[in-house]
Amino acid sequence: xxxxxxxxxxxxxxxxxxxxxxxxxxxxxxxxxxxxxxxxxxxxxxxxxxxxxxxxxxxxxxxxxxxxxxxxxxxxxxxxxxxxxxxxxxxxxxxxxxxxxxxxxxxxxxxxxxxxxxxxxxxxxxxxxxxxxxxxxxxxxxxxxxxxxxxxxxxxxxxxxxxxxxxxxxxxxxxxxxxxxxxxxxxxxxxxxxxxxxxxxxxxxxxxxxxxxxxxxxxxxxxxxxxxxxxxxxxxxxxxxxxxxxxxxxxxxxxxxxxxxxxxxxxxxxxxxxxxxxxxxxxxxxxxxxxxxxxxxxxx
Numbered sequence: 001x002x003x004x005x006x007x008x009x010x011x012x013x014x015x016x017x018x019x020x021x022x023x024x025x026x027x028x029x030x031x032x033x034x035x036x037x038x039x040x041x042x043x044x045x046x047x048x049x050x051x052x053x054x055x056x057x058x059x060x061x062x063x064x065x066x067x068x069x070x071x072x073x074x075x076x077x078x079x080x081x082x083x084x085x086x087x088x089x090x091x092x093x094x095x096x097x098x099x100x101x102x103x104x105x106x107x108x109x110x111x112x113x114x115x116x117x118x119x120x121x122x123x124x125x126x127x128x129x130x131x132x133x134x135x136x137x138x139x140x141x142x143x144x145x146x147x148x149x150x151x152x153x154x155x156x157x158x159x160x161x162x163x164x165x166x167x168x169x170x171x172x173x174x175x176x177x178x179x180x181x182x183x184x185x186x187x188x189x190x191x192x193x194x195x196x197x198x199x200x201x202x203x204x205x206x207x208x209x210x211x212x213x214x215x216x217x218x219x220x221x222x223x224x225x226x227x228x229x230x231x232x233x234x235x236x237x238x239x240x241x242x243x244x245x246x247x248x249x250x251x252x253x254x255x256x257x258x259x260x261x262x263x264x265x266x267x268x269x270x271x272x273x274x275x276x277x278x279x280x281x282x283x284x285x286x287x288x289x290x291x292x293x294x295x296x297x298x299x300x
Contacts, residue, residue, distance in 0.1 A: 068224075069134060071127035071240055075120050082116035085109045129233050130240050138230035140296045141288070145225040149283040150237060152260045154220040156281065158213055165209040172205050227282060231297060234265070236282055243267035243278075251277060253297045255290045263290060265297070 003012045006027065089109035091099040099105050132138040145153065180198035184191050223238030232244040243249055248269035256264045262284040268277045284290055 069127055069130050070235075070238055071123050071130050074123040075127060078116045078120035078123065080116075082113050082120065085112035085116060089113065126240060126242065129242055129244070130235060133228040133230050133233055133235055138233060140229045140231060141293045142226070142228045143285055143288060145227060145237065145283060146285070149260065149285075150221070150223075150225045153237065153281075153283050154217055156259050157220060158217040161213040161216065162210075165213060169206055169209040172209075173202050176201050176205075227284070229263075229282075229293065229297070231299070234280060234282075236280065241267075241278065241280060243269060245269050250297060253294050255294065256281065261286055263293065 003014050003016070004010065005012055086109070088099065089106055091097040092102055092106040092109070094100060176198055180194055180201075183194050184198075187194070220237060225237055226235065227237070228235040232242060234241045249267065250265060251268045252264070252266040254264050256262055259281065260283045263280075263282045265280040265282065266277055267280075268275055270276070
């Protein structure tokens with residue numbers, strides 16, 4: 001729109017301060033200031049993210065996830081052991097049964113029954129917690145690992161576990177040799193048998209230390225590649241983690257680029273050995289907004 005003199009109406013240039021016809025001073029042009037956008041605070045971001053949760057269609061999300069509750073199978077197996085152990089105990093008190101009066105079987109049966117019941121209760125609780133992830137009730141974020149992401153994750157776990165197990169094998173072997181070596185040196189009878197027992201123990205420990213990482217590597221490669229994150233639980237490629245115990249929680253969470261792009265979560269818990277920490281390195285797609293995920297994980 002052309003600029004006109006406020007007095008006589010003569011057309012002026014935009015930068016003219018005085019009218020060239022009547023000489024009247026013209027109003028100075030208004031400089032429109034760009035609005036200052038106030039950045040939301042961390043607390044406001046948390047509130048926005050929390051308010052968004054109610055708009056998520058979890059049923060739609062989880063129809064695509066197709067995640068099975070991996071914590072239910074141990075419950076079933078434990079209850080079967082409990083049932084078998086109960087039957088064995090009953091047979092030791094039943095006249096005419098081949099186990100009648102064999103109280104060693106009674107003790108073993110009671111121990112197996114108590115163990116089966118305890119394991120069943122623990123995994124039943126874990127199964128309920130995982131149900132809240134699968135249903136979407138406690139989901140913060142979920143994604144499917146690509147073939148490469150899953151391969152990188154599995155190889156990373158394998159290398160870490162193998163390295164840790166080699167160290168444990170070395171320490172355990174030294175302790176076994178020291179204990180059994182003392183008996184072999186200072187006790188005359190049964191030296192050969194003690195030596196064979198020592199070798200058998202070392203072989204058993206070596207088997208678990210060296211073979212189990214390979215077994216878990218194979219299992220991980222055949223897992224579903226799903227990641228479900230909640231504030232107190234996480235399901236990563238078939239394995240369930242939780243930090244909802246008393247005196248437990250997330251200690252550190254951050255975005256990582258090595259050994260792959262993703263999230264690092266360190267959580268802690270207390271048991272009879274005092275404070276323990278677990279570290280989770282979780283690969284994630286590059287397009288995922290990990291900053292908002294970390295904000296949600298840090299929200300108490």
